[in-house]
Amino acid sequence: MNVDVVLGLQWGDEGKGKIVDYLAQRYPVIARFQGGPNAGHSLHFDGTSFVLHSVPAGIFRNNTMNIIGNGVVIDPVIFAEECRSLEALGIPVRDRLMISKKAHLILPTHRIIDAASEHSKGASRIGSTLKGISPAYMDKTGRNGIRVGDIIAHDFRDRFLALKSKHIVFLRQFDYAYDADQGEENWLGAIEYMKRFPLIDAEYYLADCLRENKRVLAEGAQGTLLDIDFGSYPYVTSSSTTCAGACTGLGFPPTRVGRVYGIFKAYCTRVGSGPFPTELHDKTGEMLREQGKEFGATTGRPRRTGWLDLVALKYAVTLNGVTDLIMMKADVLDAFDTVKIATSYIIDGKEIGCVPFDTHTPITPVYREFRGWGKNLSAIRKEEELPYQLMAYIRFIEEATGVPVKIISLGPDREQTIIRD
Ligand code: IMO
Numbered sequence: 001m002n003v004d005v006v007l008g009l010q011w012g013d014e015g016k017g018k019i020v021d022y023l024a025q026r027y028p029v030i031a032r033f034q035g036g037p038n039a040g041h042s043l044h045f046d047g048t049s050f051v052l053h054s055v056p057a058g059i060f061r062n063n064t065m066n067i068i069g070n071g072v073v074i075d076p077v078i079f080a081e082e083c084r085s086l087e088a089l090g091i092p093v094r095d096r097l098m099i100s101k102k103a104h105l106i107l108p109t110h111r112i113i114d115a116a117s118e119h120s121k122g123a124s125r126i127g128s129t130l131k132g133i134s135p136a137y138m139d140k141t142g143r144n145g146i147r148v149g150d151i152i153a154h155d156f157r158d159r160f161l162a163l164k165s166k167h168i169v170f171l172r173q174f175d176y177a178y179d180a181d182q183g184e185e186n187w188l189g190a191i192e193y194m195k196r197f198p199l200i201d202a203e204y205y206l207a208d209c210l211r212e213n214k215r216v217l218a219e220g221a222q223g224t225l226l227d228i229d230f231g232s233y234p235y236v237t238s239s240s241t242t243c244a245g246a247c248t249g250l251g252f253p254p255t256r257v258g259r260v261y262g263i264f265k266a267y268c269t270r271v272g273s274g275p276f277p278t279e280l281h282d283k284t285g286e287m288l289r290e291q292g293k294e295f296g297a298t299t300g301r302p303r304r305t306g307w308l309d310l311v312a313l314k315y316a317v318t319l320n321g322v323t324d325l326i327m328m329k330a331d332v333l334d335a336f337d338t339v340k341i342a343t344s345y346i347i348d349g350k351e352i353g354c355v356p357f358d359t360h361t362p363i364t365p366v367y368r369e370f371r372g373w374g375k376n377l378s379a380i381r382k383e384e385e386l387p388y389q390l391m392a393y394i395r396f397i398e399e400a401t402g403v404p405v406k407i408i409s410l411g412p413d414r415e416q417t418i419i420r421d
């Protein structure tokens with residue numbers, strides 16, 4: 001058996017939570033491979049909604065084991081809050097969730113460094129979620145980090161205090177007021193809570209699953225255009241959000257990658273700074289934001305909005321080896337008379353079909369226009385009932401990417417999902 005991977009193809013917020021929850025019924029094991037509480041994966045069912053930040057989106061399914069992989073960074077406080085609210089809903093979280101000992105911890109001082117660093121950048125700030133993601137990954141690659149497996153060590157507290165002291169020295173370079181002790185007691189309390197979960201060598205666990213022919217789904221966070229290597233650097237997150245990141249973030253070989261589900265919205269959004277060639281600053285953009293309820297699940301920030309960018313989508317499909325496309329939020333386009341897709345960019349007077357290296361290059365997108373469908377899609381449950389204008393839109397994307405759109409989502413609910421064979 002192979003590991004199937006599900007990931008975002010844009011700048012995050014594609015709807016990964018809904019799709020992982022949906023696909024989870026077919027997988028006994030769901031494993032998150034990177035990112036941290038910068039993620040906000042929303043799920044809606046039975047009239048309720050829930051936003052997950054660290055816990056994989058298979059947690060609501062009976063008989064599903066969820067794993068937080070080594071590639072993830074965990075803030076114990078956010079993790080404990082999230083698990084406690086799941087427990088309050090009657091979810092037996094501790095029976096359904098295991099954590100890799102090799103996942104790294106986000107300390108309270110990582111969050112302070114994140115804020116101080118962003119503050120010092122002024123207008124060129126990244127627009128980070130300020131959850132301490134980048135400083136935690138810096139300590140990981142800088143070989144200073146503290147891992148989940150360390151929490152049971154007898155000298156854990158000393159290691160924590162030693163890293164905190166390093167952070168205080170590091171913070172001297174910034175002109176930034178902070179209280180280094182703030183949240184510390186809470187954090188140490190959350191560490192005690194974490195000890196109640198099975199802390200495992202997830203790479204061995206997954207190898208056993210594959211040997212026993214158990215299906216595993218690897219869940220990504222953020223999106224390909226926020227990838228540390230291939231995103232619009234430096235306006236990216238600090239982890240590998242692409243398919244390759246699933247291998248390093250969980251510990252299974254590339255030869256065992258199975259299907260790669262690439263999720264994209266029928267249009268584009270971005271939250272935080274950085275290039276966004278098809279961004280709309282006008283009424284249409286506002287309408288996309290309103291219709292799509294495009295406000296951050298983690299930070300509440302209004303998201304930037306624009307038309308679908310096929311240049312970027314093709315890049316993401318190629319980087320990840322996507323086998324199945326999943327199109328989200330087509331219903332948001334219901335109210336538009338015409339919808340557009342960017343098919344190439346004009347840079348310095350030349351038309352090009354690839355994503356440029358320089359993130360500051362002014363880009364003018366070339367658009368292809370499509371007729372809107374003038375119809376409410378949210379109640380449609382069968383492919384045959386989809387308007388032909390929408391099918392033309394989808395076929396165009398399939399032809400350009402060479403990958404079939406296998407799932408069409410027409411709303412946040414589990415029921416509003418059309419599967420195509
Ligand atoms: P999900 O998993 C959308 C963005 C931030 C910022 C940049 C760096 O819900 O799709 P960071 O906190 O990682 O240092 O921020 O990345 N970002 C996201 N945008 N969805 C996310 O996650 C994001 N996680 C980070 O807005 O621009």
Ligand code: MG
Pocket residue numbers: 012013038039040041296297298
């Ligand atoms: Mg998000």
